[in-house]
Amino acid sequence: MTGYPKINLDGALVAITGAARGIGLATAEQFVAAGACVAIGDLDGGLAKEAADRLGVRASGHDLDVTDKESFAAFLAAAEAHHGRPLDVLVNNAGIMPNGPFLEMTEAMDRRQMDINVHGVIHGLRLALPGMIERGHGHVVNVASLAGKFPLKGLAVYNGTKFAVVGLSAAVRLELEDTGVSLSTVLPSAVNTELSSGIDMGALPCVEPEDIAAAVVRSVRSRTAEIAVPGYLGALTKTVPLLPEGVMRRVRHLLKDDAAISAVDPAVRKIYLDRINKQ
């Protein structure tokens, strides 16, 4: 994509939220392999530091709660101090996905999802963008979801948070025009991590965290606005909304679109839900 100053990943500083495990960790690994310095921030700071130790001298691990703006600011400051250079790339990746019928979800968990999945991203943008704009150089990747384009039964509030991130990202990208700073939104299908564990997503394609990581790293060069993974689902995000509701209902029925309610292994799912409840 022309119009943006090139970001050379060799020695660049990349900060990634929620990177102690899953997609964030795979992304940290691929940025380090591409020559970048990586700051791993996570609510699970111990695990973040262990991950950084494994990745070597170009990685650092930090405590981070993306819902707390001061904690986020301290994370970015510590990343720049540790690696001795300003931030080149921020990956807003931290997120949670409780599942179940809308009317059975608790208000506390609704608010937690909004706080992490939406306000966490807003905090990251407000903290990282001013410096990037001043330098005329930088890239932000928001890890949203195809659930930010397609509603799914059993994930209503999660859908709401991801639709919010998709809209927020598109509008901020417009405001960044002519600043030299770019913003890409990555839209993964189901990904093989703890977040989706215990749910048989049926017809929904399931990819590996490394596939999302590769898309995030590629976006530093392409600066593409929205990147679906797998890529062919990108075309569906544009055509499916055009289908009449009756047709969609039949297709959804065939695809078993209520997997997040009806295709759940409670014992496996409980491990993930216990973790996010405890966190």
Ligand SMILES: NC(=O)c1ccc[n+]([C@@H]2O[C@H](COP(=O)([O-])OP(=O)(O)OC[C@H]3O[C@@H](n4cnc5c(N)ncnc54)[C@H](O)[C@@H]3O)[C@@H](O)[C@H]2O)c1
């Ligand atoms: N796994 C999927 O099927 C899938 C599909 C589409 C989109 N996504 C999105 O990808 C992102 C990463 O998901 P994942 O599958 O790797 O999940 P994961 O549960 O494996 O990892 C998420 C990490 O975020 C951390 N985290 C949670 N709350 C935090 C907070 N307040 N501050 C800092 N860190 C926090 C957790 O400790 C965890 O290490 C999320 O935004 C998720 O919505 C995942």
